[in-house]
Amino acid sequence: MVLADELAKKQRSISVAEFFEKNKQMLGFDSPTRGIITTIKEAIDNSLDACEEAQVLPDILVSVRRISNDVFRVVVEDNGPGIVPEKMPSVFAKLLYGSRFHQVRQTRGQQGIGISAAVLYAQLTTGKPTIVTSRTDAKNKAHTMSLVIKTETNEPEVLSHEEVDWILPHGTRVQLEFKSNIAARKKLIEYLKYTSIVNPHAKFRVEIDDESFTFERVSSEVPPCPVAIKPHPYGIELGVLKRMTAASDLPLKEFLVESFSKVGEKTALEICSSARLDSAVKVSSLGLESLNPLLDAMQTTKIPAPSASQCLSPITDELIVKGMEKEFELDFIKARTRPGSVYGGHSFIVEAAIGYGGKLPPEGSAILLRFANRVPLLYQQGACAITNAVQNVNWKSYGVSQSGLPTGPILILVHVAATNVPFTSESKDAVAAVPEIEREITLALQELGRDLKMFLSRRDRNKLQDDRARAICSVIPLIAAKVGEIVELPVPDTSLIEGRIMRRVVLKKSSAGGKVMIHIDNYTTKSQEISLYDISGDNAGDATVPPSFVSEMDGEYTKIWKVTLSAGEAFEVTYTGSGGGMIEMQGVAENLKVVVDLDV
Amino acid sequence: MVLADELAKKQRSISVAEFFEKNKQMLGFDSPTRGIITTIKEAIDNSLDACEEAQVLPDILVSVRRISNDVFRVVVEDNGPGIVPEKMPSVFAKLLYGSRFHQVRQTRGQQGIGISAAVLYAQLTTGKPTIVTSRTDAKNKAHTMSLVIKTETNEPEVLSHEEVDWILPHGTRVQLEFKSNIAARKKLIEYLKYTSIVNPHAKFRVEIDDESFTFERVSSEVPPCPVAIKPHPYGIELGVLKRMTAASDLPLKEFLVESFSKVGEKTALEICSSARLDSAVKVSSLGLESLNPLLDAMQTTKIPAPSASQCLSPITDELIVKGMEKEFELDFIKARTRPGSVYGGHSFIVEAAIGYGGKLPPEGSAILLRFANRVPLLYQQGACAITNAVQNVNWKSYGVSQSGLPTGPILILVHVAATNVPFTSESKDAVAAVPEIEREITLALQELGRDLKMFLSRRDRNKLQDDRARAICSVIPLIAAKVGEIVELPVPDTSLIEGRIMRRVVLKKSSAGGKVMIHIDNYTTKSQEISLYDISGDNAGDATVPPSFVSEMDGEYTKIWKVTLSAGEAFEVTYTGSGGGMIEMQGVAENLKVVVDLDV
Structure with missing residues (x-):
């Protein structure tokens, strides 16, 4: 068959930039309107992460301006630690490049794709480079570069680079231009409102065309920066273990203690003996016949869960309640934080809250606010494990009607904080259906459901009592007057x-x-x-x-x-x-x- | 600030294999059970595409066997054209490598990710290489290779390679081993059933542990292999045009005629004059100031839509109706194929069908069967533009109750055939919310809704007549008897x-x-x-x-x-x-x- 030879000629590599240029919907660039939101979201994720690393109170400027009929200019500027000039091209103009991918801790950005995807989208729709300015130190000048991605190779190309004066002592500013039809004002404000709720320490100054306004910070405490931890033995897969052992020159016991979270000498020895392996054997010499029992031993030996407190940064009940109350003036509000848990070796914590009444619309489906690592999820609600978990709770048993989502004046907030949020796609819109995560969400919602039920039945009881009391009270003055009349005395005060x-x-x-x-x-x-x-x-x-x-x-x-x-x-x-x-x-x-x- | 320097140390490239190893849910490997289905689906997509290219009637063997407590061996074997030995490593053990990514035509595989993702998943969970056997010609022997992906570099590693005798004159066999807990029997059969419906020319022999059965082909006609076409001017974005012009040494008019679909000399000249550009100018010399008006002119000049018939391969009404009727013995069934349409330069066609009654469950939500390029979509229904379009139709106006999806004994099938299906993620579970596609689905469903309404009202009218007739008939014998009694004659036969x-x-x-x-x-x-x-x-x-x-x-x-x-x-x-x-x-x-x- 000659055909196979013919077909072979067409087989070739695809650069990751080419791939995402063709499949830009996977990155959250389905439509021009959405492109604006996705770009701002990616830039702000980076700014907030960087400010947290630098323990700086974030002061972020977001500007969206129409500069010609169908071209919009988006600027996001922060007061973070800045980026050294040598790294600026790769950080902004190379997909799959970043500092947070290989770290085990909660961050907003985790893929090394986000902002470069926006740069790719900008050059695709307008042919224009992205202009990045960054300054790392008051002693140095700022650097401004004009960048594009070479699509065929996924490598950055620097079109211009100069040192400039800048008013900020440190920070980063990114400016992109792309085609759109509207400024996506409403969705942008929605995004910033929810981002503010879960990042109360951040200030956002917003300029949309000629309008400007500010989301002020309500807390002046920078949340602690989550600390990177080592992987947990329960979450390792064989392929990864094989790679780790091949690259190590340590003996087995030391390898286990050094490489994994929550493994001390005693646990390491326990693992060795359970796997029937010599604790002094060089791990690089282990083949599949030893690695298989080793992995089994690592995953059946009792080892404490990874400490979530270090590597995760939940919002906390108090701030959730404050944020929701401020926004919706609720009659009832309760938040719950579940204990830390693990899926595939990744730590995670689920926080949830339920609000009722107040300014919520009295009818229709509940409002569902989804967050992952302090970032609001605005799209793909139907694809998200959070939605799924909410729909699978039997709300009727908590006195709430339901049609898929619960219905009525109800607000549900769920936050998944994880060292690796399993998103369904690079656009980070929806959490994948990981059973461990769904289970934790369900448990949090069930606890909250019981609280809501108590509130509703107390409210109903109160209403009943009130109705009865009102009925009685309405006749008391009449009775008093009648009695007064009969006994010929002044009417008593009732x-x-x-x-x-x-x-x-x-x-x-x-x-x-x-x-x-x-x-x-x-x-x-x-x-x-x-x-x-x-x-x-x-x-x-x-x-x-x-x-x-x-x-x-x-x-x-x-x-x-x-x-x-x-x-x-x-x-x-x-x-x-x-x-x-x-x-x-x-x-x-x-x-x-x-x-x-x-x-x- | 020293911090920026410190952060810079952590910034580095991420290999695409590393990325997907960590984010395997994006590839459809959320869970071990799903892993089996995704693997088989990817292998079969490749087999069907290859057989179509070779115009061979596909004869495909699928085997799933538990080989130890938690390890399953999956084999997919086809009688396709085979793969030349030089290309086998990259085709199976390198992500983003393939023959169909750069072609403008309907294929099942389009990303160059699928089967390599399965190889990655196999080596991750069991450490085992994937064994591929392929033969391109009866004159040559078959080649067997044992392959892994080097995760850090996304390059293939060949662990063994030998020439072997094989009973098939040409074809490909891939064998993977991975951890799972169950053989996912039900989901696999569901997948194969729906794949058979839309690929009636394919035969599937299935072996699950000790059980074996066959999905026979019902048509012996290989559908024509879609022909690759050039991109259409309406779907080009500025960044791509910039790249195309930079790489060309043609004058403008010739460039337009050579590079695009449906552009002849006359149209090319029209575009040049509308863009106020010299038709003889070398395109490589054009800057953004010329490319912008050129693109505008390309997209405002009247150019016929790309011919869908060449590059697309719809299932056809007849085969859809046949497949659905066979499966569900419906009381009503109607299929519609919309005319070809375009989004972002990609041709697509929507086919839809509605079935009613028969063996469908009388209550609950409608059954929705989603297909893209002749592949059934089994997961992420909630995330799909197809679902969205179905839910947004006002089914009540067609006499059908609705709660999100329509409810009752209803079956809805939608097939989107496109030169590039905009999936929401690499797992190819859901079609992204592209307005042009949603609109076509809606129109198809509205047409079908009207047909369904006619059927239902006729049925209701028949039922009403039947009820009336029954009422009359129940008294006729009594009247006849009474009359017989009065006239003293035998009771007449009624x-x-x-x-x-x-x-x-x-x-x-x-x-x-x-x-x-x-x-x-x-x-x-x-x-x-x-x-x-x-x-x-x-x-x-x-x-x-x-x-x-x-x-x-x-x-x-x-x-x-x-x-x-x-x-x-x-x-x-x-x-x-x-x-x-x-x-x-x-x-x-x-x-x-x-x-x-x-x-x-």
Whole structure:
């Protein structure tokens, strides 16, 4: 057959840049609009990672400007540690080049693809190079380069390079131009809003055409930079072990201790004996017949899980709750952080939160916010293990209706923090269906579901009680009036009874015979911190409880008592005076307040 | 800042093999079970493509065998054209190497990644090389090689190479071993079933452990091998145009005619004048200031769409309908092929089909079968543009309930055939959200929706008529009896009336005075092919319509008439005899049959 020879002529290598130029959708460049978001996201990922490494509070400028009919210029500038000039070409104009790929720790960038992909997309759509400026030190000048990727070889090409003055002492600025049709304003703001929530220490200044605004930082603490750890024995695969042993000149015991996380001398010896291998044998001499039992031993010996605290940087419950509350003014919000776990040797932690009510849309599917390594995931929701896990929870058993996602005024946030997030593609839109990760998400959501159920049933119970109380209270004054009529006495004051039934804080002031009496009952189920204001001509100099504060103006005395009342507790103060004036409480919710001023 | 220098030390290249070893989920190796399916799929894609190129009827062996507790051996063997020995290492043990990446035509493999990814996965999980045997010609021996990928460099390593005798005159056999837990039997059969439907010319022999079975070919016609075409001017991006012009020594007009599909001299001149460029200018001299207007001109000048028929190979309506009917015995089935279309310069065609009823599950979401370039897509349904398009159709307007997907006994098949299918990732599970493709899918589904609606409303109307008829028929005998009673006559036979009302085929036999009469009325709306059986002591020698067949046994004559009756038509035969015996029809559905034997 001559055909095989003919076919052979067409067989050749494909450069990785050629590959991704043809398959740009895999990098998140499906459409021109999306291209803008992906570019900014990749640049910001790099900026935040670099600032974290330098322990600098990130101050990031994002600018999107239409410079001709269909060409947009995107600039992202940070105050990070900068990049040395020798590395600038490869960092920005070579796919599969970076510092974080080979490290075992949580970072936003991990593939060595992101920003170079944006450079590739820019030159593909406009033919224009990307302009990068970076400065590493106040003592040196900044370097500006104009870069393209040579597609056939995936190598950087420097079109120009000069030293320039720059106002920033250190930092990096990248400027790209590409074709698009709109500035993707809404999606960009959405992306920055969610990025701010999970990076409260970062400040973003945004310029979209002639508009500018700022996402201020709400915390001035740089999160600790995750520390790179060694791989864990449970996550190693045979091929990798084979490569590691071939490259090492250590004896087995030392190799195990040196190369792996959580393996001490004792564990190493245990592994050797379980594999029936001499602990002093040179690992480079081991063949498959020894490596197979060695790997088995490594993965069956009891070894502690990798310490997640070092290499991972979860957002924390507190910051999640703060961020979500600020955004949505929720009636209910709860966050959970699962303990650290492992898949294929990679540490990960799942954090999740559920919010209810507030400003959330009352109908339709829940809002699902997905994050991986502190980066919001904005596309491919349907492809994501997070979505899958949320849909597989039986929400009905938590009192929530469901059609795929739960429905109603519900917000679900899930954050997967991992030393290697298993994304379904280079565009980093969706987490792959790794059973260990799905399981942790499910457990977090189930815990939160139980909390939500309690909230909902308490709310329902409260609502029921409230309805009943309201019904009773509506007839009490009528009964009182009727009774008064029958016994021919003045109608009694029923506010106190109503207050008790309605579970309110009731404030009552009365005066008689030159004595003034102020009484507060806390009929609610919670402790209340109350500021009681009493403004009248009386100075209350002989008050049984002296006021915390008194001031006088034109013969009117403002007296303030700071009172803390547990549920069911009461407060009373009396003083000599003629009463009148006005009375008020602060610190009690309006709908829980009953003020009965019998002294007007 | 020293930090930038420190960070620079960690910055380095990542080999594409290293990248995919760490991100194996992107290649479809999320889990061991899936690994088996992905491997077989990649090998079969190659086999089918190669057989198509050689115009050979594919005869493919797939074998999956557990060879130890957790190690499985997968073999795929084909009768394709084979691979020359010099190319075997790179084809199987180098990622991003292949013959189809740079060609503009429909192929199953297009990335140069698939089978090498499987080799990478095998060596990663078992440390074992992949064994490839290939023969290109009966005159030469076969070559067997044992291959691994050097991960750090993405280069093939040949561990052994020998010439061997082989029973096949030409073909390729690949054998891989990897860790898994189960043989993924069900998913494998599903994959092969759907692959057979869209490749009816292929035969698959399957061996899973000790079980073996065959998917026979149902067509012995090899589909024509799609012909590679030149890129279309509408789909070129500036970066690519820049590269093409830089590498060419042609004048502009000749460059346009030579390099692009559907550009003749006249069109080329039109483009030149619209771009205000000299048609004789050497293209290698053109800078961005000329290339930008040139591209604009290329994309605004009216140029016919690329001819889909050459470079694409749709399944065709006929084969889709055949395949689906065979599998599901549907009540309704319709397929549509949209005209060829273009996205980003890549030709594509959408084919779709809808089936209803039959053996489909009556409740729950519709079954959705997705195909791309004749390959079934089995994973990541939620991430796929096909799913998205199906969900965005308003199925309620076609009389079908919907909750995301349509619900009920519905089957939807969509095939996207393209010179470059925009997959969301290297695992080729899902089509990316390209607006042009989604639009074509939507249009195909809307056309089919209208057909389905007509079927459903006709069916509903029939059902309504049936219900009404049933109601009337249930009282007719009572009325007849009552009338008989009143007029003191025997109760008349009402079956004929009922048959007419109910739209049945009514067969009636009676005899009187030594004459037998058999009468058939086709009251249905369709033509009926009926075999009428009449078994009695009469030989019907003088029948007015001679029987098609007569036989005698122990004095009983079986007479058969083959009768075709259009809707509304009747048949009658009489003969001399005494009647009795039995009578029956075949060829008419049981629920349409009324037999009235008045001659028992």
